[in-house]
Amino acid sequence: MTTRNETVAARIRAHHDAMARELDGRLDALVAAVRRGEPYRPALENVLQYVRQEILPHAAAEEETLYAAASRREAGRALVKGLTAEHGTIQETLRRLEGAGDALEAVALASALTALFISHAAEENDALLPVLMEEPAADLEALLEGMHERLAGAAPEAGGEAGPTGGAAGEEDGTPELDVRALPPFQRHQLIFATYEAMRPGQAFILVNDHDPKPLYYQFAAEHPGAFEWEYLEQGPEAWRVRIGKV
Structure with missing residues (x-):
């Protein structure tokens, strides 16, 4: 019951x-x-x-x-x-x-x-x-x-005592992070490519994933040959961080 x-x-x-x-x-x-x-x-x-x-x-x-x-x-x-x-x-x-x-x-x-x-x-x-x-x-x-x-009775902006803040997305140089680890797999590539398409030449973002995104690299190479940069910043075992730039 x-x-x-x-x-x-x-x-x-x-x-x-x-x-x-x-x-x-x-x-x-x-x-x-x-x-x-x-x-x-x-x-x-x-x-x-x-x-x-x-x-x-x-x-x-x-x-x-x-x-x-x-x-x-x-x-x-x-x-x-x-x-x-x-x-x-x-x-x-x-x-x-x-x-x-x-x-x-x-x-x-x-x-x-x-x-x-x-x-x-x-x-x-x-x-x-x-x-x-x-x-x-x-x-x-x-x-x-x-x-x-x-x-x-709460004001729209009320947030309470939030306690210590964790690390929000972003690098010290201002490069934004796109952390997809909590998203279902079918949403990840959609967001990653939308982020890439929104960039101007010379811009970049840092992809944070829970596994090596090597298949994504091959997809970028097929769809945007010579138009992107790919640099590993961290390679596991719990997180992979890749700087992806638009040439």
Whole structure:
């Protein structure tokens, strides 16, 4: 028999999944605009608006309710610390995205932000909720109501205490990073080639992948012979980083 907490947990997971799909859809619209050569700013503003008005207030409300409850368990403290730090990384990536100077940087940073949120929501679903459901005194329905109360009174820009910030995408020289590790394989090449197409000659981005992207190199060589640069910056075992430039 399904318990009340299990029913509420399913609702929370469904909401996380819906938020991830919405942000991913707005990213797709940004990529499509860049590929068609259309002005990308309206699509970029749609991404920014959703993060400011939905994701950051949601994160702040989570910290005051779900995270606070999970921290009462020893097993949840380290998890909550990491999740709170990821909120900081989301905020920092948003700030960088707000200052994107061209379509290349906008696509790269929006992709990184989307991948980060999708991974973050999955971690909440798969790790945070089980910790809460193991707490005998936890009432997920009451916690969810508390979140709704905070969201109702939150300013659109509210983000809560985000804690330490992690490393957002980007190199010290300003070359944007495109981290595709959290994305499903079928989306990776679409984003990579859209980012390349958005570049002007002389620009570059750094691809971050969870395996050697050598097949991608051969695809670039077939489709853009002599028009791209490929330089390995890191070669595993957990991450591969490749600087891809447009000649």
